[in-house]
Amino acid sequence: VDERRRRDATIIDVARLSGVSKSTVSNVIHDTAPVAEGKRRLVLDAIDKLGYRPNALARDLKRRRSATVGVVVGDLADPFFGELTKLIEQLTARANYMTILCDIDSAVGTEREKISLLLEQRVAGILIMYFGGDAAALDAVERAGVPIVGVSVVDPRFDCVATDDAEGARLAVQHLLELGHERIAYLPSRATEASTNAARLAGWEQGLQHDGLPRGPIVTLDDEAPDGEVVTLASLLDSPDRPTAFFAGNDTTAMRLIDRLESAGLRVPGDVSVVGFDDIWLAGLGRVELTTLRQPVAEIAGWGVKRLFGHIDGSDSRSASQVKLPPELVVRGTTAPARS
Amino acid sequence: VDERRRRDATIIDVARLSGVSKSTVSNVIHDTAPVAEGKRRLVLDAIDKLGYRPNALARDLKRRRSATVGVVVGDLADPFFGELTKLIEQLTARANYMTILCDIDSAVGTEREKISLLLEQRVAGILIMYFGGDAAALDAVERAGVPIVGVSVVDPRFDCVATDDAEGARLAVQHLLELGHERIAYLPSRATEASTNAARLAGWEQGLQHDGLPRGPIVTLDDEAPDGEVVTLASLLDSPDRPTAFFAGNDTTAMRLIDRLESAGLRVPGDVSVVGFDDIWLAGLGRVELTTLRQPVAEIAGWGVKRLFGHIDGSDSRSASQVKLPPELVVRGTTAPARS
DNA sequence: GTGAAAGCGCTAACAG
């Protein structure tokens, strides 16, 4: 006997047991029309007795919209995205929607397919924290008429809410310049999405230009063959004009960098200064004391979810617009004056 | 004109456009029966032309089972659970299932309700990383015949796969004893679930007993009124017989503890030793160098998902059994010999 | 090989 194939109680079972019709049951469940008190009790009892639980699949099929939203994240293991995802899930739950999770692992490969699956599930909307840039995926979403909003991501093709990354980078550079640094490198992060990294890179360039300084190198921690203008950290350390400061694309990258620097015998911030981005909770620990740019993560999540639901219930317009929230420079112990 | 309410193309549209019946379309989509090559092409073309995407809601309703699993987590913002969740999502996706996420925020309050919603979605199974102990919630799952497996959680009422927490705690204590510590406190973590904390606590007690040593205090970082035998860290620091070592319930708690200790002027490991649990990636950083117990997180995720699918496809028996994976002591820089 | 038909469980008119 396959116990699992036992059929769940349906609304019809409830109707039968309580001696009313399906509609009446539906009415007492959703309070969608007044029901005589006697029958209401009967129905409630029957529901209880049968352990009846409405079938969301059937409901959503009928309503032609589901109460789920898709959440696409680049790397859940990064504490910043863990926190952001957590907040999003909470806000979404509060709106009585469930969250379908997709971790893209910062790889473009699975993007199209995963989004396609989300669409098959008929999600009411998509919150995307990492966009690899697959135009076909976006087209599909568009054609399906499913609203999508970028959270901590910026792309002109859809609504976005993110920290003002360029501004943050400018603040970082400015801070470093004020400390007398002149050779400032940039270290993009892997978990962070391309456009975000690009914006931070642009801010870094601008900050430098503003002072008429040459752009420092773009660095990677990976020792694999660096492509293009990217340079490995290892190759930099021995260089005579090694940067005196690094601006990292996010906090975890910054922490990794510091680790590398220190195990190469350099002191932070004595020999080299480092500033991160995100201000994850760990950045504030006494042993880390990372100077960084705080992202207003709760606001980002709040805005993102709010805008998505604005689109879902049609109260919001369809035009793609960008909300940029200001980052805040948090000066801690990984930056110090440049040695002259 | 409400663009969003435009109906998606259905299988009937495809059938009409390609001049065949629904069944044939279904057959070419699922390759469930041979279809003449000519018709097959026609159908494929029509699908492409219409941008047809099967409706998972309808499919699942008909099949009476959905291709989703519910994932319940206590605190996604904790890096350990972020990573575990990520792994679970990947494995689940590989099995062509989608993941519905529920963050319980380590609060029992929402547990019953969230699980109920998962059941309404007719998830094929539930993976639970945090169980507050709500028996009614469990009953409901049971009655619905939905398989549930605990991941990094142990409870006799369902299948579980977790690190051998007691063993880990014993190893921690043993390590500390070997270093000459005699007053060893335990600091449970908040993100971690009660039974897990209990197991670690039990292991800690056992380890101590084994050497005939008295149990040290159970400590909390919160300065709110501690209940029962729990004592605040603050009250301990001034005490003449302050512990010389702490065993923390997880790495983030350990890192918080170190922070507190150090800002109170104590040196770690000079004055007091600390060992964590989990071995999250950050624990290995040069600045942290946390001595901890490594959980085999990939194995846990792998086993958990595997067992869940074993139940889903009926190949696994229904009896609740516990899989315990061995932790590994990783000695780093937060433990040192006790000062005599 | 292919199509017709019977639902899956529920909602939403619409009558009474």
Added chain:
DNA sequence: CTGTTAGCGCTTTCAC
């Protein structure tokens, strides 16, 4: 107030 009815989009026998 309450019941009847007509689907939502798809899978799955079962004939032809």
